[in-house]
Structure formats: C-alpha cells, structure tokens
Amino acid sequence: MARTLNLIGAGHVGRVLGRLFAATGAFALQDVLTRSQAGAQDAVGFVRVGRAVPSMDRMRSADVWMLAVGDDQIGPVCAQLARCQPLQGAIVFHCSGARSAAELAPATQAGALVASVHPIRSFADPAQVAQHFGGTFCGVEGDCAALAVLTPALEAIGAQPVPIDAQAKTVYHAASVFASNYLVTVLDAALRAYQAAGVPEPVARALAQPLASESMANVFRLGAAAALSGPIARGDMDTVARQQAALAAWDGPTGALYAALVAPTADLARRKMDDNGKDKT
CATH class of the missing domain: 1.10.1040.20 (ProC-like, C-terminal domain)
Incomplete structure (x- = not known):
C-alpha cells in the first residue's frame, strides 16, 4: 500500500506534485485544503483524485503532509497542523526554495520527520509542467529518514533530487x-x-x-x-x-x-x- 498524502495549499506547485504523486502511485492522495472550498475543489479536479475539505481539522490523518503554501505561511500553517493533527512518525515537507526545513519546527516537536522539496523550474503553466515534468531537478534537504521516503517518490515522478546545504538555502x-x-x-x-x-x-x-x-x-x-x-x-x-x-x-x-x-x-x-x-x- 502506498503511503497516504494530504495536500495543504493547492497552487501551481501543489497541484502538479499532487497529480504526479497520485498518478504514479508514489503516494495515495487523500485530502486537499486550500484557502477556499472552491479552490480545493478546483485543485482536486486538476489532481484527478482526492477530497476537498473545508478546514484542517476535517482532514484525515496521513503518512505524509505536503505544505505547498507561501513562504510566510509555512511556519503558521505548520503550527496549526501540529495542533490539529497527530504527527508522530509522519513526514511533513514544504516546497519553498527560500526557506529550510527548520521552518517546520512545530512538526518536529510533534514527532514528525521534516524536509523541504523545491522543484527548480517555472510553474506558470501547471498542465504543461505536469505533462513534461521528467528531468526536473528538485533541491532537497531535511531529516534523512524523511528524504529516504521522499527521494524515491520524487524519482518515481521523473524528478532528479539534488541534496543542498540547508544553511545556504537562501x-x-x-x-x-x-x-x-x-x-x-x-x-x-x-x-x-x-x-x-x-x-x-x-x-x-x-x-x-x-x-x-x-x-x-x-x-x-x-x-x-x-x-x-x-x-x-x-x-x-x-x-x-x-x-x-x-x-x-x-x-x-x-x-x-x-x-x-x-x-x-x-x-x-x-x-x-x-x-x-x-x-x-
């Protein structure tokens, strides 16, 4: 059985990764939460699987949580997630290129493994990116145990993970x-x-x-x-x-x-x- 995945934030990056993870079976996508119920439903339509939910406390527990939110929202959203959901043993990762996995400290304190995954390309046209994602480099850093799960999942969708120094993330x-x-x-x-x-x-x-x-x-x-x-x-x-x-x-x-x-x-x-x-x- 594939590990379950919940998606918080469903902009261009979140939608593309969600669709690819689900389509390849790298993860089994469950719930999608974004700023509005309509936005979450639209994202589910793009991803082609999953359930749009209205609030974080309505999400099911998951093995993996992807926070595809704006940089300034990573910390607050992660703190809310740690308050609302059981994270012991789960993997929580964000998709920022400018912030390190240390932004996910509330998840770490709740017992989760944390990482960051940053696809190095433009996502201006999500449908086109999803169709031609193969070969995309992704800067990765974080807990080794989290990366041990995320790296093969990224390789399954055609990405090329590149380890980077978290101290030099900016x-x-x-x-x-x-x-x-x-x-x-x-x-x-x-x-x-x-x-x-x-x-x-x-x-x-x-x-x-x-x-x-x-x-x-x-x-x-x-x-x-x-x-x-x-x-x-x-x-x-x-x-x-x-x-x-x-x-x-x-x-x-x-x-x-x-x-x-x-x-x-x-x-x-x-x-x-x-x-x-x-x-x-």
Whole structure:
C-alpha cells in the first residue's frame, strides 16, 4: 500500500506534485485544503483524485503532509497542523526554495520527520509542467529518514533530487532568481535599449534572440568565464564608460543596472584570462 498524502495549499506547485504523486502511485492522495472550498475543489479536479475539505481539522490523518503554501505561511500553517493533527512518525515537507526545513519546527516537536522539496523550474503553466515534468531537478534537504521516503517518490515522478546545504538555502534560491528572473530583467533592458535606438520591438526581439541563445548555450557548454565576450572581455573600458554614460542619460535605472554589472563582469573577464593562461598540457 502506498503511503497516504494530504495536500495543504493547492497552487501551481501543489497541484502538479499532487497529480504526479497520485498518478504514479508514489503516494495515495487523500485530502486537499486550500484557502477556499472552491479552490480545493478546483485543485482536486486538476489532481484527478482526492477530497476537498473545508478546514484542517476535517482532514484525515496521513503518512505524509505536503505544505505547498507561501513562504510566510509555512511556519503558521505548520503550527496549526501540529495542533490539529497527530504527527508522530509522519513526514511533513514544504516546497519553498527560500526557506529550510527548520521552518517546520512545530512538526518536529510533534514527532514528525521534516524536509523541504523545491522543484527548480517555472510553474506558470501547471498542465504543461505536469505533462513534461521528467528531468526536473528538485533541491532537497531535511531529516534523512524523511528524504529516504521522499527521494524515491520524487524519482518515481521523473524528478532528479539534488541534496543542498540547508544553511545556504537562501543563497541557493537566489541562484534560481539569477538564472531565471533577473535574466528576464536584463533581457528587458536590452530590448528597451534597442527600441531607444529606433528598432521596433518585434525586431528588437529578433536581434536579441541569437545573442542571448548563443551566450546561454556557451555558458552551459563551456562555463561562464569561457563564454564571456564583448568590451569588458576585451579590456575596452572606454567603450564601457561611454555606454554607461549614454544609458544613464537615457534612463537612470537602466544605467544603474548596467553600472552594477560592470564589476562582476570584469571579475569574470579576469577569470577568463586566468583560465586562458593555464597550462593545458
């Protein structure tokens, strides 16, 4: 018999994991609780199994509890769970990338094993993610006994669990922000700068796409230092200064963003020079 699973919080992440755990038989999903009964019923429709419940005290006991709630709600929801439900010997885990399993201290005090599981991808389209979840990396940390149960369950849905240092959880999550959110911000600056030079927005995207795509491909193929090109990599700091001044005159925040990236890019260029100077024999 598969271990039973209850889901608290049924946003995009909770729905996708709930559907996949249930569909593969990794866990037997029982009850779903979210902010409203209608929301819970909608989530059950997506997951295709389970029972929508109106309150935590109406949930059945379970072997595993998934808290797919907002970061600021993990502690309060866990405390409420510990008050409402018997947790001795159960597994309680959350899905935050920014908070560690230590946020689940009330569950630990109630005798539960705790962990965190953070899928490293965008969940903007839950149906699409559920269909193509295979290969998704998941940062995991927490009690070894909890991970001994959660790791094979994640592997059953096609995930690739990656152990991370709980003490560096915030830095770990910031890495995902750099790789996804801030990348979009930088590309937006590029598109707006093209448009400031008279290039229509659709053409600006066409101009930026090969540069961005090739640069990212080179980073993942060669490493960041080897992939770096452009004026800083060439040591052309006069061009950098002119660009920074022009951007600052055009749009202050964009100029500040450019300026903030000069020093780390110069450091990357030095690493590239050091790598090029190493004996490859």
